[in-house]
Amino acid sequence: MESTLISASQSRRSFLKRAGSVAAAFTVIKLRASHGTALPGAQTTLEIPWYRRVTRWGQTNITEADPKVYDITWWREHWRKTETQGVIINAGGIVAYYPSKVPFHRPAKHLEGRDLFGELCRAAHDQGLAVFARMDSNRAQEDFYRAHPDYFAVDAEGQPHKAGDLFVTCVNGPYYEEHIPAILREIIERYHPEGFTDNSWSGLGRGSPCFCANCQAKFKECAGHSIPARKDWNDPIYRQWIKWNYQRRLEIWDLNNRVTRAAGGANCIWAGMNSGSISSQCQSFRDYREICRRADIIMLDHQSRSDSSGFQNNGEIGKLVHELLGWDKLIPESMAMYQAGKPTFRLASKPEPEARLWMLDGVAGGLQPWWHHVGAYHEDRRMYQTAGPVYHWHKSNERYLIDRRPIATVAVLWSQENTDFFGRDNSEVLVDLPWRGLTQSLIRARIPYVPIHADDLEREAPRFSAIVLPNLGVMSQGQITAVRRFVERGGGLLATGLSSLFDEGGDPRPDFALADLFGGHTTKPVRNDAAHLKSVGETAHTYLRLTPELRARVDGPHVASEPAIEGERHPVFSGFDDTDIIPFGGTLDSMRVDPGTQVLLTFIPPFPIYPPETAWMRESKTDVPGLLLKTTPSGGRVAFLPADLDRRYGRDNLPDHGRLLANLVRWVTKDNLPLWADGPGLLDVHLYHQPGRLVLHLVNLTNAGAWRQPVDELIPVGPISVRLRLLDDVRGKHLRLLVAGRQAPVKTTKGWAQFQLDSILDHEVAVLM
Numbered sequence: 001m002e003s004t005l006i007s008a009s010q011s012r013r014s015f016l017k018r019a020g021s022v023a024a025a026f027t028v029i030k031l032r033a034s035h036g037t038a039l040p041g042a043q044t045t046l047e048i049p050w051y052r053r054v055t056r057w058g059q060t061n062i063t064e065a066d067p068k069v070y071d072i073t074w075w076r077e078h079w080r081k082t083e084t085q086g087v088i089i090n091a092g093g094i095v096a097y098y099p100s101k102v103p104f105h106r107p108a109k110h111l112e113g114r115d116l117f118g119e120l121c122r123a124a125h126d127q128g129l130a131v132f133a134r135m136d137s138n139r140a141q142e143d144f145y146r147a148h149p150d151y152f153a154v155d156a157e158g159q160p161h162k163a164g165d166l167f168v169t170c171v172n173g174p175y176y177e178e179h180i181p182a183i184l185r186e187i188i189e190r191y192h193p194e195g196f197t198d199n200s201w202s203g204l205g206r207g208s209p210c211f212c213a214n215c216q217a218k219f220k221e222c223a224g225h226s227i228p229a230r231k232d233w234n235d236p237i238y239r240q241w242i243k244w245n246y247q248r249r250l251e252i253w254d255l256n257n258r259v260t261r262a263a264g265g266a267n268c269i270w271a272g273m274n275s276g277s278i279s280s281q282c283q284s285f286r287d288y289r290e291i292c293r294r295a296d297i298i299m300l301d302h303q304s305r306s307d308s309s310g311f312q313n314n315g316e317i318g319k320l321v322h323e324l325l326g327w328d329k330l331i332p333e334s335m336a337m338y339q340a341g342k343p344t345f346r347l348a349s350k351p352e353p354e355a356r357l358w359m360l361d362g363v364a365g366g367l368q369p370w371w372h373h374v375g376a377y378h379e380d381r382r383m384y385q386t387a388g389p390v391y392h393w394h395k396s397n398e399r400y401l402i403d404r405r406p407i408a409t410v411a412v413l414w415s416q417e418n419t420d421f422f423g424r425d426n427s428e429v430l431v432d433l434p435w436r437g438l439t440q441s442l443i444r445a446r447i448p449y450v451p452i453h454a455d456d457l458e459r460e461a462p463r464f465s466a467i468v469l470p471n472l473g474v475m476s477q478g479q480i481t482a483v484r485r486f487v488e489r490g491g492g493l494l495a496t497g498l499s500s501l502f503d504e505g506g507d508p509r510p511d512f513a514l515a516d517l518f519g520g521h522t523t524k525p526v527r528n529d530a531a532h533l534k535s536v537g538e539t540a541h542t543y544l545r546l547t548p549e550l551r552a553r554v555d556g557p558h559v560a561s562e563p564a565i566e567g568e569r570h571p572v573f574s575g576f577d578d579t580d581i582i583p584f585g586g587t588l589d590s591m592r593v594d595p596g597t598q599v600l601l602t603f604i605p606p607f608p609i610y611p612p613e614t615a616w617m618r619e620s621k622t623d624v625p626g627l628l629l630k631t632t633p634s635g636g637r638v639a640f641l642p643a644d645l646d647r648r649y650g651r652d653n654l655p656d657h658g659r660l661l662a663n664l665v666r667w668v669t670k671d672n673l674p675l676w677a678d679g680p681g682l683l684d685v686h687l688y689h690q691p692g693r694l695v696l697h698l699v700n701l702t703n704a705g706a707w708r709q710p711v712d713e714l715i716p717v718g719p720i721s722v723r724l725r726l727l728d729d730v731r732g733k734h735l736r737l738l739v740a741g742r743q744a745p746v747k748t749t750k751g752w753a754q755f756q757l758d759s760i761l762d763h764e765v766a767v768l769m
């Protein structure tokens, strides 16, 4: 494996010298393994298309003022210095950066006849770089609208949808069927870029329905109805409109690929762009799973972190998309070198440590770096220094960073249907917060996990010893069957909140579809309505009681009237010995609990906070369950957490919630974890397998800016002591640290390797062979 990859990159360099400016040569590179060390029986001739081979990207997002000042010589040198292998260059769409003959394909404001795209494309090809021609295709000027009003989107009143001065085009009109294909063909014929991306390819989102004649006719043909005049998630026609919109975006994906491949050859792909947020993909009708089934590469437009999800969000989205796309394919991610995020300043440098940690956490999750500047000229030149060091390290260690498989025993299940039909207009509170709280608890506890689409559980089940449903309200019958099978085969399950309570359309079921597994049943109808939203959207003054209570052990005052209680706490309460309650914040309804199911948390209803004199429990004990545990006949462990501690942790960040969630995951996995890492700090750990070795990323997110951007200094942590479970082909004899750049001592005992990392500044990657 390794020798093949090394020889591949060596052959590539010599090939590119020979290839010169022949762009077509990029489509397929034939590699002859030059070493005699290829695996026995392995093919000695490999065909690796460019989109599987180019791992370091760069983009100067051209503004309309740039054609006057674009210094191609300087940027060529920047490509060279940063070891960039491919560039994304603005070509056409709203404006053209070349002299286009396609009617109404208006030149950029200051183009003045210059063929900027052509010059840049030739420069990149001369230097051996691959070129993604970038489109931005969903808006146009008024003259185009006047000439072809049927190309454009209109609202319910028949008025055109506008974005500033520009008119927004309709995905069901000739703009997408004829105009864009004409531009794609023109660019291919003249310039031969390797492929295309598109910034706004999916058109208007869910919040801006189009009622044009084309849309009305097509929807009528599909659904037999007019487009619903207003949003109503309970209306089956509205739900059908949602699904119809998704289908149209897939048609556009396929259409554009047919056009580019017909004109430019089989490897002239069209790759759109996709978001790092599932909620955002939903808003744009982009079906991630279906897109990944047809994509050769995902160009991820996810430039920076938010305070709530942190740098670790980048490692997670890398794993989530790779699980859909395959781990042998590439996912370059646009990483802002400018002050993107909160707030945004397009022309100011992002503090280097902030940009670096975002890049490194993405690399840990399997993403490829793609530096991104807006504009070709900057007076804040500090941003040019950011990419180089990471890119140089990436180049030296590339073989450890691609084509690998994650090792985790925990799968966290998700689905886009859940975000749409359960999350509806409130996916942040109903879907994203529970997900974020649950996964943050795993990251903080250094428990490796993989996001798995619920429809893929059946196929992927053998990899995992436990699965987690973080408030996965909407579940199809097939997904429910897959969860049942998983538990029947002895797998562990942690489910929270309203998991499995809603059908595929978002209608409530009379009881949890998995109620028998949970050991608990609803006692009254539950609705996903405004009242539910209000209760989960607030933090009430409520608590949870841990059972049994341990009052006799407590070093503190005793209530004379209450008997001392002494018992044994369940292992899920490890670390809670000195408390009988934890803060909660949510509300709970009574449940019917099956015999043989343990109730370990009970609800303490709200009581006043102010004034302090009133802050005493009116009802100190109820039988309303907050946590149910049971062991199935096949030995599988099931934890059901009606208390929404995942959402609470996502919002309130209380360590009790995170600790209990992590304890529950360890319990349902029966402590079957491939990795233990002990030591201080917030570390995001990712473990992978390649033939003959384990690759462990530890990204140090311990920082004053960890939860409030930006980071402007790195703070080292250590020592970290690590234990890794050995595999048949990984004996643990040698350990190499890719950031420290040296070998390190390692001990092996009873199937585990053990080693210590004295100090980690930004990240370390340990390779165990």
Ligand SMILES: [Zn+2]
Residues within 6 Å of the ligand: 152, 153, 154, 170, 171, 172, 173, 210, 211, 212, 213, 214, 215, 216
């Ligand atoms: Zn329309």
